[in-house]
Amino acid sequence: MTTPRTPWTDLERPPLDAAALNRALARDPANPWHDLEVLPVTDSTNAVLRARAAAGAPEGLVLLAEQQTAGRGRLGRAWTAPPRSGVFLSALLRPGARADRPDLDGSAATEPVPVDAWGWLPLLTGVAAAEAISATADRDVALKWPNDLLLRAPDGTERKLGGILVERHEDAVVVGIGVNVSLTADELPVPTATSLTLAGVPHPDRAPLVTALLRRLAGHYRQWRATGGDPAASGLIAAYTDRCATLGREVDVELPGGRRLTGTARRVDADGHLVVATPAGDHTVSAGDVVHVRAAGGGYSSPAGRPG
Template sequence: MTPAQPAHGSSSPGGSGGGSRWSDLERPPLDEGALRRALVRPGSLWTSLDVVAATGSTNSDLSARAAELPEGAVLVAEEQTAGRGRLDRSWSAPARSGLFFSVLLRPDVPVERLAWLPLLTGVAAATALARAAGADTALKWPNDLLVTVGGEERKTGGILAERAGDGGAVVIGLGLNVSLRAEELPVHTAGSLALADAISTDRDPLLRAVLRSLEEWYGQWTAANGDPAASGLQEAYAAGCATLGRSVRAELPGERTLVGEAIALDGEGRLVVATEGGGQEAVSAGDIVHVRTGTGG
């Protein structure tokens, strides 16, 4: 998720200091009741949906309650004050400027296939945003959503999956910049749906679309026992992945750097990098920089 925190001030249109939930008419609050009626229904994956005005981290909140909640709990925050991305990076944005939510899942699949969950979430989100927002959203391995702003790739969303407790629960968080304005960007490589000229930045239908898409892809994947090929997930991710076919620099654990061309995803969801010496290495964790874009990844 976004690796820096923008400043918040009481005079900022989307900030948290205005006091009124309608302090920014361009950023109305989510309609919790309508979202529940649309998504929490018999036979649905989603069993509860709560919207809170602000919290530190929706992932942390759901993880703390994982033992008492059924699969399909959804927690949405209008503002996150201590949101986390991969590698403990912070994720923060003005109130009601994006979608910040987490879901609790209990996938009955082999443990080695759980690494596909953040990739599945990326496919689901990108698919939904293409339909509901008219935004051409690409996937950057392993957990970023990219849009094009002024001809440049910009990060507009990030995904974080974490095991919760000992009962097989997984909490998946997604942060998505929706209406963030240019002057509110935390870093120059960030973007938003609005800056990418999306046809819609109405968060209610966008959230419904993303959760419905996630339900559909999760259902296909679990029905295939987590098999990424049989469920179509591996093919779909590869088709939408901006990382494949690119020269990349992988910053790996242990301060090791790997440079080469990203050529494939293997069956475990790892990025296969062809190195200059003719070898190949499968990367399971690390920071990936798209070398050719000149945007810093």
């Protein structure tokens, strides 16, 4: 029987300071984040922000929680973590609204992005999160299609570090990001997940990570909006392809309805869908649960927990 651990102290897992985070973000007037809140505990930051979006909250609201009691990942999977052990963040975007602020080309406003381009927002968020974690933690972070965050070890193995859940509510989009920061081995949602602490990052600080996440997300979002949601012109296809560990791999895809597809992941198309080559021809996957069966060079990726 395992002896219960005493609660973590503020020195071991310090709380987030909303005022300090707002000041840090305010230094960049080009970012859309106008208000950041930190909740001690909530069921799901995405659920809270969806309710605020329905009530008319403007783009740019950011919500973090020190603890989530009913966090959700892709395909409705439940996910929980100890207090202050990770980044549990949701941000409100309204890509269908005219943005009356300077964008990258210096014009007075950014026009609405067509709804059929919004499917790139989960992938855009994945790129921003992978870049932010790599920069702040000095670790190699890759993406498993569509938006799982993988930490790549020197021996080629990959473990789930975090995940993304993007949900649309009418004309609003709620972007949810979950990152395992200081979880210990016995706190992991599944044994094949990992955290920055387990990856050898000494005393990882969540505050710089939150700031980097939001700055990278703002930068990619501005660029994407400035090009009308064009994934090629905004550089998003290239950035995602460069980070995607799924491409070139043999994959097993569980499709909606329980169907399965096995083949080689070839590319991500202009709609953000995964193109899988099989003996019967190419198949385009718009939704599914992907497992990396075999990696080039002997690496291996297995399913892990899905923060969101």
